[in-house]
Amino acid sequence: MKQLSKSFSTFLFILLTGVLIVVAFVSYNKILQYNKSVGAVMHTHEVKNKIVEVVSNLKDAETWHRGYFLTDDSVFLHPGAEERSNRVFAALDSLISDNPRQQENLKKLKTLVDERYFILNTNLKLFKSSSPDLLKNAVLKGNNKMDEVSNHVAFMLQTEDALLQKSIHAKDRTAIITPIFLLSLSLFSIFVITLFFFRLQKETRERISITESNLLLQEANQQIEASEKRFRTLSETIPHLIWTATPDGKKNSFNQYFINYTGLSFEELVGDGWQKTIFPVDLERELQEWHHAIKTGEDFKIEKRVRHHSGTYRWHLSHGIAQKDNKGTIIGWIGTNTEIEDQKKIEEALAKGEEQFRTFANSIQNLAWIANGEGWIYWYNQRWFDYTGTTLEEMKGWGWEKVHHPDHIKKVEAFVKEAWKKDEAFEATFLLRRHDGEYHWFLTRAFPVKDANGNIERWIGTNTDITEQKTFTEELETKVHERTKELQIRNQTFELAESIAKFGSYTWNIKTGERLYSDNLFRLLDCKPQEFVPSFEKFLTFIHPDDLQQVLNNRKQTMQTGVLAEPPYRIVSKTGIIKYFRSSGKFSGEGDNRMLIGTIQDISEEVAASKQLITKNLELENANAELASFSYVASHDLQEPLRKIQGFSKRIIDKEAENLSDTAKDYFNRINAAAKRMQNLIESLLSFSRTNLSEVIFEKTDLNKTLLEVQTALNELITQKNAVIESQILPSLNAVPVQMHQLFLNLIGNSLKYSKPEVAPHIQITAEKVTINEITGQVELYGEFWKIVISDNGIGFEQQYENKIFELFQRLHGKTEYEGTGIGLAICKKIVQAHNGTITATGQPGIGSTFTFFLSDNYKI
């Protein structure tokens, strides 16, 4: 607009300048033209004057001549008329140099004038010669010439006049047109100048106002900037998702909260990127609404689920508003998303609550209904329809009157009308018609539901069929009777149980202090059933004086902690027998119904048994101590003499060999052998007794390692007998390492010992994991076990001796055939049993023996 005015001003200025130039030029031209016209007139006048001067000069000359003729006085003869005439002609010639026609005329005139002057001069000569006739002719001739000159001059003047006339006309025309033209141009210039002036003035004014506007604009811009800054700060700090979008719906900015909330970067969200945060089902709906908003510029509002950075979708209310300029063109969008998850949840919960209520209302036995504040019923439960055989359409509003008994309806109407007016619950009894036409009595209960202001929002009511209830009550009574009978039987059973198990039961109401004892509890106190009124004080009289304090303490503790303390205590029964009792019980119920219900058991036998057990344990401990000292004696003192016997007999054989007979030597060797056997026996016995020492330590034992150690220990014998020992990979078990060593040593030692004389011993060891089903033997076993089998190709044994070989000091062979103490296998059995396992043996004489033992995988004491 400013530009437009500027170009218009420029145009005006150029126009004005142009007009002024034209005015100046035209004025100059016109004045010049006028001058020229005036000049032309004057020129014509001058030419005429000169022509007239020519004639007058000629006339002068004639006059002079005449005077001379008349007077003959030469005074009259003025010479030079001819010369003057020539000068005039020269001037004329230059004057009319621009007019060829007049020049032609002038030339002719000159000739005529020259001829006249010649005639005059001739006349003068003739006059002197005094020939009157000749003169007369000559004068006549001169007069004719004069006439000729006069005619020609008249013609020339006429021509000049015509010229003059033309010039005057031209001059006059110029004189009229030029002022008009100039005036009009001047007026036009004035108009343009005025226009220009106003224009300028207007522009100046505008310029001033623009400057002012600029200042205002600047200020406004600052304010906008500040407000924008405030907006940004606000949008960054408020816990709402804020976004802006371009007019075509591409989102182009998000506040920090938006970015934090979605966990996506600006680059991921920009444009259409935000769409991936919308729950897919909601996105379709949103895009539809969004496109509609973009097209129409209407506000955009939608509820949708937005993905939180945690990956969960939450409900949001998205609200977008178009930003428009003055002309109403959309220049962008700004919008917010507000999380409404909680509202949604509440709404859902409400909806659910409503649904639950309906379900509940439909599931109850009663007829139920809901009316608005005016008593207009708009909902019935299904049972109402089932009972009355009607539909909601029929029943809506006051339709319920149709199923009332016609004799009572007036009364009911009156009652209900009154009831609606009050805002309190009411009850009424009336007849309602069943779908088959039968009437039943119903008890109606209605409760008002009030809104926050205390106005009744609706009424909820139920109708209970009292007819049915009556029947139900009867049924209930029958059932109670049956149950009572049942209970009596149970009580009897319980009583029997009490007397057999020697316990009594009691209840104690904490609030009232009322106590009930079962019959058997009285019996335990050697009283007759219900002989006295139960009370704590009375019960205390039975407590053994030494235990009284303990019982009181227990009671105190029980009341404080709410947990019954149950250590045993003694009582003295009515007949003076001391018995051990133990109470147990549980608190139940709250407030007035808080009860302690429990049992009191006579544990006298238990106590006696446990006393006996303690005594036995003591005895056992003593026995063990004796055994320990026996072990020491056996290991130390018993071996001492044996060592001596061996030592001295050996010394005798060595030192006194030459003094002894062969028989004596043999006897000494036998003494030695016997003493050695005795020593073996003692050592074996010692190790047997040590296997049940309680201080043995179970630890992870690698049986492969144990086997290797045993093989090393038996190396000499193995080499000597050329024996082969084959073994599978053995397990690692929780066991006593020393005892495992003893076990393998004894079994493999046996196999080597009882080998066939000419056959190299072949011993095979296998191990596998088995379950209880495969285990036989005396010991009861549970769980998973390792079955380890050691078999040989030795002399074997008769199967009937299987058990005997595990017994202490039992031998199947003579000492001279096979050395042995008869303790080795007994030790094996003891070791296996100490590991909660079992051992069995199978044998076939001459073929071999197989020893199988089972050891627990991870046995713990």
Place this chain on the structure above:
Amino acid sequence: MNHDALHILLADDDDDDRLFFKDAIEEVKVKTVVTMVNDGVELMDYLNKFDIQLPNLVFLDLNMPRKGGMECLKEIRSNNRLKDISIAIYSTSGLEKDIEETFVKGANIYIKKPNDFEVLKDILAKVITINWQYHTSGLNRENFLLNIQ
């Protein structure tokens, strides 16, 4: 006293064992001087005399009347003058408990009295010729019990 001979002291209440010991040591071809005492009390009395040359090696029976070997061992090891004497336990007992205890209390070697006289000779020969300084520095539970078959 012969200063070149190895001075050995045996504390044992058993007459027979002392006899065996004496016979065996005489047959070992090392120059020795053997002193014998009958029990722990006698042993300590002897060692606490200031005018004697201390023995190079003491063979100590555990089971003795009046004062046992275990007690003597404790007293010797806690006595500054006596604590460096090499002590070989010489007992009938082969109980783990005894071996363990004497090792802990600072005995240098444990000898279970052998049945065989020849074995006894071998043992004594070996014990007498042991470089005690070397043996003591490398002493552990495994080599503590002298085992000669």
